[in-house]
Amino acid sequence: MILEARDIWFYYPGRKHAPVLRDVALSLCSGERVGLKAPSGRGKTTLCRLLAGYERPRGGDILLNGRPLSAYRGVCPVQMVWQHPETVVDPLLRLGATLAEAGPIETRLMDALHIQAGWLERYPAELSGGELQRFCIARALHPATRFLLCDEMTAMLDLVTQAQIWDFLLEEARRRDLGLLVVSHSDALLERVCSRVQTLA
Amino acid sequence: MRTSNRRRSTLSFLLAAAAALAVVTVVGILLTETAMETDFSRTGLPPSLDALFGTDWMGRDMFARTLSGLSLSIRIGLLTAAISAAVALALGIVSAVCGGLVDAAISWCIDLVMGIPHILLVMLISIACGRGFTGVVMGVALSHWTSLARVVRGEVIQLRQAPYILTAQKLGVSRAGIVRRHLLPHLLPQFLTGLVLLFPHAILHEASVTFLGFGLSSERPAIGAILSESMRYLTTGKWWLALFPGLSLVLVVMLFALLGDRLRRLLDPASVHG
Numbered sequence: 001m002i003l004e005a006r007d008i009w010f011y012y013p014g015r016k017h018a019p020v021l022r023d024v025a026l027s028l029c030s031g032e033r034v035g036l037k038a039p040s041g042r043g044k045t046t047l048c049r050l051l052a053g054y055e056r057p058r059g060g061d062i063l064l065n066g067r068p069l070s071a072y073r074g075v076c077p078v079q080m081v082w083q084h085p086e087t088v089v090d091p092l093l094r095l096g097a098t099l100a101e102a103g104p105i106e107t108r109l110m111d112a113l114h115i116q117a118g119w120l121e122r123y124p125a126e127l128s129g130g131e132l133q134r135f136c137i138a139r140a141l142h143p144a145t146r147f148l149l150c151d152e153m154t155a156m157l158d159l160v161t162q163a164q165i166w167d168f169l170l171e172e173a174r175r176r177d178l179g180l181l182v183v184s185h186s187d188a189l190l191e192r193v194c195s196r197v198q199t200l201a
Numbered sequence: 202m203r204t205s206n207r208r209r210s211t212l213s214f215l216l217a218a219a220a221a222l223a224v225v226t227v228v229g230i231l232l233t234e235t236a237m238e239t240d241f242s243r244t245g246l247p248p249s250l251d252a253l254f255g256t257d258w259m260g261r262d263m264f265a266r267t268l269s270g271l272s273l274s275i276r277i278g279l280l281t282a283a284i285s286a287a288v289a290l291a292l293g294i295v296s297a298v299c300g301g302l303v304d305a306a307i308s309w310c311i312d313l314v315m316g317i318p319h320i321l322l323v324m325l326i327s328i329a330c331g332r333g334f335t336g337v338v339m340g341v342a343l344s345h346w347t348s349l350a351r352v353v354r355g356e357v358i359q360l361r362q363a364p365y366i367l368t369a370q371k372l373g374v375s376r377a378g379i380v381r382r383h384l385l386p387h388l389l390p391q392f393l394t395g396l397v398l399l400f401p402h403a404i405l406h407e408a409s410v411t412f413l414g415f416g417l418s419s420e421r422p423a424i425g426a427i428l429s430e431s432m433r434y435l436t437t438g439k440w441w442l443a444l445f446p447g448l449s450l451v452l453v454v455m456l457f458a459l460l461g462d463r464l465r466r467l468l469d470p471a472s473v474h475g
Contacts, residue, residue, distance in 0.1 A: 052371065053371065054364075054367050054371070074373045075371070075372055075373035076371040076372075076373075079371065079372075080368075080371075082364065087363075087364040087365065088364045088365050088368045089365055090365045090366075090369075090382075090383050091365075092386045092387060093382070093383075093386075097382075101369055101372060101374050101378070101382070102372040102373070102374075139372070142372065144373075
């Protein structure tokens with residue numbers, strides 16, 4: 001499988017004169033690990049949102065195996081782990097209920113990410129940012145996921161936990177032949193995790 | 202500590218107000234027969250211990266008439282507010298979810314209904330529906346949904362872009378599932394307070410239209426009808442015919458308004474400043 005962004009143009013409503021992305025191209029194959037690097041405000045998160053189908057580009061195409069991403073129904077094969085996990089879980093639902101929406105999660109994933117069963121009884125506000133992020137990673141690793149976009153995924157975690165999560169994720173990606181897009185400001189991380197790094201101009 | 206006390210006092214006020222309104226409603230239903238009874242041996246009595254609110258020109262007990270009138274007003278208020286709120290919820294969600302032409306059409310309708318003075322619209326719809334109970338209920342229900350529909354629409358438009366809703370969509374949750382699991386729970390506080398704050402409007406407009414002769418028939422002991430009839434006797438010095446029913450109507454309306462306000466503080470504390 002291949003996820004491609006072709007000649008992407010994007011601007012936020014009312015800001016046509018200042019596009020966030022202009023003529024951006026990127027491709028990601030199954031099993032490939034690509035890093036994405038750019039100074040703040042250059043559209044890294046926006047590109048991830050476009051690639052995961054949260055937004056539609058104003059120009060250009062997002063293609064999955066040559067078909068527009070918007071043509072895929074059901075669980076999207078491209079999932080994203082956000083920089084701020086508290087925005088992607090409904091504050092009024094217990095985490096167990098949020099998790100149940102996407103189907104049951106393997107205990108193997110729960111164990112590897114050190115997610116305690118008790119967390120599922122809680123509301124998002126009752127978990128720390130790091131705990132919530134591990135929960136979001138587990139959810140994004142749905143059986144149907146083929147590409148995972150990690151937007152500053154481990155920025156709020158301590159170094160030991162970061163290392164544990166990346167070890168696990170790389171192993172999981174190898175096992176399931178996932179394509180990873182890793183957005184980070186950390187050169188060390190990108191160097192360790194990715195096979196190539198693309199910079200947004 | 203202070204917040205928990207205020208929460209508790211707000212809750213007890215809510216319960217007390219709701220209980221008072223429920224008692225008035227039930228007692229009023231029980232007194233409907235008494236309110237119709239005439240007794241020509243005791244016409245036009247001023248308020249006394251025997252007849253608390255006095256009697257009218259046909260010897261009917263004004264206390265019973267006032268209570269059964271209030272009860273009728275509250276029931277009509279509840280019914281119309283419920284219909285209005287249901288219409289508002291449905292149109293607000295449809296408008297925001299469908300967008301485009303549907304949204305434009307519904308927004309146009311909202312502007313249209315809002316552009317006509319309420320009382321005029323209620324009168325026109327009431328006449329078109331043949332006055333009486335149906336006329337008043339339809340009139341009030343079809344003219345009061347607009348502002349709540351706007352609130353619901355705005356709220357849904359904002360919620361639709363929330364990352365957690367987009368993420369649920371990405372994970373294959375159906376449109377109906379999104380509405381049921383994510384939209385409705387977030388709309389509930391706004392919706393409930395909107396619903397309760399509709400009551401006072403609905404009650405006042407029902408009474409006004411009935412007073413003007415375009416609503417409930419004058420046989421029914423409705424507050425509007427009682428006030429309208431008493432106008433003829435005011436100049437003869439029978440002040441109690443209008444004072445008590447009018448005052449009690451104001452009290453019930455204020456109680457509902459306070460109830461809605463407290464409910465909003467309880468459910469949606471962020472929206473209340475100070």
